[in-house]
Amino acid sequence: MLLIKPKFVEKCISRRFFSDGNVIKPFESIPGPKSLPILGTLHKYLPYFGPYHFDRLHKNGLKKLNKFGPIVREEIVPGVFLVWLFKPEDIETLFRVEGKYPQRRSHLALEKYRLDRPNVYNTGGLLPTNGPEWWRLRRVFQKGLSSPSAVQNFLAGTNDVMHLWLRRINDLKSTEKYDYLPELSRLFLELTCLATLDIRLDSFSYQELKSNSRSSKLMQAALNTNKCVLKTDNGLQIWKKIDTPLYRKLKRSQKYMEEVAIDLLSLKMSLFNDGSRNTPTLLQSYLSSPELDFKDIIGMVCDFLLAGIDTTTYSSCFLLYHIAKNSPVQCLLYEEAKKLLPTTNSPVTMEVLAEAHYAKAVLKESLRLRPISIGIGRVLEDDAEFSNYHVPKGTVVVSQNQVSCRLEQYFPTPHEFKPERWLKDHPLYMKPHPYLLLPFGHGPRACIARRMAEQNMLVLMLKLIRNYKIQWRGNILDSRSLLINKPDGPINLKFTKRE
Template sequence: MSDLTDNPMKERPFESMPGPKSFPFIGTLWNYLPLIGKYRMDRLHRNGALKLAEFGSVVREEIVPGTVIVWLFDPVDVEQLFRVEGRFPCRRSHLAIEKYRMDRPNIYKSGGLLPTNGPEWWRLRSAFQRDLSRVSSVRAYLPNTNTVLKEFIHHIEDDYMKSVKGDSTDRKPRDFLQSLSSLFLELTCLVAFDEKLGSLSISNSAGDSLPNQLIKAALDTNSCILSTDNGPQIWRYMETPLYKKLRKSQDIMERAAVKFVMSKKAKMAKKITSEQKSLLEIYLSSPDLDEKDVIGMAMDMLLAGVDTVYNLHILLLPTFYINEDWSTWLLSGNDECCPIITDEVLSQANYTKAVLKESLRLNPVSVGVGRILPCDTVFSGYSVPKGTVVVTQNQVSCRLEKYFKEPNKFLPERWIRGSDHHQKPTSPYLLLPFGHGPRTCIARRLAEQNIQALLLRVARDFKVIWMGKPDLDCVSLLINKPDQPLLFKFNRRAV
């Protein structure tokens, strides 16, 4: 015999890797068709669990003919992926946004951070990350964060409490999505652009107000990314309905981004500056960036700040109902719950950080991390050729018993040394909510800071009661979103 039983270490050919059956012209898209398909394009984590059970820890799939994707579930394989990614990690994402920008050379210099690869990506990344990579720099934005959070607390009182008469037990829950998106639009615009939009004002929460337009545009844009990336790319040659939706959304965001940049340039020319420089002012002052680069980054900040960061929260906040006592526990350590969030408060907020980490284990922003292989690589014994798109399945792996005890249970204490539920360190390649390596989320520190500050303020001021269905899940629209309204009751604490 000359098969693998003679040499278990022998590399197996890529073509022998298991996966869903692909057909000419349609690939595996037939598996995603409504009614007849066993997979759903908007439930990547469920698809992943089915593929893991049927095919094992490494799966080959050709959703669109000509583009093969390899799904990785084993953290050993995930580690190998990042070991070979190199100085300029490549990925295949946000392709329609790249087309949108490259069709407008008078406004943009490149496709921006999200779709760009190679040295051009590194030029942008190295310039934009300087003020966001240091904790001390990010902490400087806490005063702005506190200002917006104070407005948010009043917003909750006005919009969720005072409008309802009677005892607090009679208050009916409302969907919290709009409020959270308004909060993070306001935070993004104040920190990034030094602009106050009044997003939390009731008068700006509906209709054609700028905040409402920007929130809808960001949500619509991200809802188009997965399908334009992974479906037939007819949009490259003609304006399909999906690309038209993305283009119109980007047009709205572009007008706002250009306005913010021009306004800041005019203020800088007149030497009108704030005590704390906004990111926009820092970028416009950089000798390594020009105006077109900054407009692209302003678009990225609006897109990520409004949709990605607020989705972190809408997936995280239901932990209030998973473990209703956590906020009370938090309050018992008075150091963590203060009306003003300071550097010292955040440094001591160990339980809050554990809550965040555990929430992101259960409900991450996305299913995993994607890369284009820069060289031939071996995963679980299979030789995978250079140029293959590889996507990690961290969302699925983080709910496996082999890696986490009681994997579906919300236990922040598992991350706290000395607690009854603390477990030995798991692979660092299992939990990657912000990505990994050189392409880690550029605003990770700022996002974590904002999340922690929000949790501390809300826990201090309110007892939050989950009123939604207990089987909360997420849908995959590039970034995960809850599959039902976020229904909460807010009861004021006696502080």
């Protein structure tokens, strides 16, 4: 008979070797790329030499999954451990242990820039801030954006902007080899400013189309900032001590966005004070909140511009790419749009959106294939277990939803664009794991403007397809990782006016 000493049992339990009959393996045994002293795994991301690339996170993830399995441990920056998760069950666990104030390790250079300017900002803003201070901002800023009934207040303005944008598209439709990405950026800049500040920038006017205009420079500032975020988060972070070229680029971009935000806020406050606007707006609710001051709102406007322009623009680019490449999908979408919008000038209403079932399925399928980002990151507040591995408090854990959503084990024919897989009454429908498709995040820290973004993309899709037949004239489109997924080529579309 084998005798087990009590001290050995206590030792095993203290090291979490046993849990519900499963062996819990130590953190150090999680497989992953080999880390070097001082360098971590940065050498594996060197251009032309390493197997990985910072601007192709989805390809990196698939390589790591195939080589190491569904949970991967990596030390990109020395001393900062990351764990990549591919199984939806592990992703679910991640969100169940995220706590009251979910923590992120992101936009670190942006946080430094703002905290170094206490005369302008109180905090680093919604994107990098953690803890109770993050929740103070989030609790107030999500009011007016967190429900379908709240965002419907923006529908009338969205229809007006969309009408003007379609006129711009009509002027361009005969242009050969034209990249429509900047046009979509202008659209979502206009919609973001309308919702956040109740201001029209007239981004489609002749003056604003110039490269040195305010709207053009705002679009470039948002792009430059997003380009800097991933590299400053994951590099050696010398920028914390000295102004590196990358950090100076981020500072210049943020300084411009900050100046515009202050100018526009000052303009709106003067209009509110003279009583020229009677209908309460989102901005007025923020300005009247006792929990916020002017510096909080400056950060909010900059955050909304930073997060609202490029994310929705890029997602819409991929959406139109998939529709243009799939004629049967476009035909069904047009039939629905024609039924819901009797004329080409009919507005999109809440009643229309409620019945736009196929359009919603098209959007969902596009976000499955090309989500806003590779996945969602959290810093563990407590020890956790993933795939029978112990992961300690303080570890950065990142889900790999973009990779998992393209695996055969979760979605049949995963690389094909099939919106019907999301329609409950269709033979192709198969309910996936609820933690596979999370394009806007999940839980208290999910995208604050998710419903607004979805509404805007649905309006764009319905109005555009009701007015035009679209064809793809470019190459196969993939994504580049700028923290968010950006198309890796021009959005070369052909628009044909429908009779």
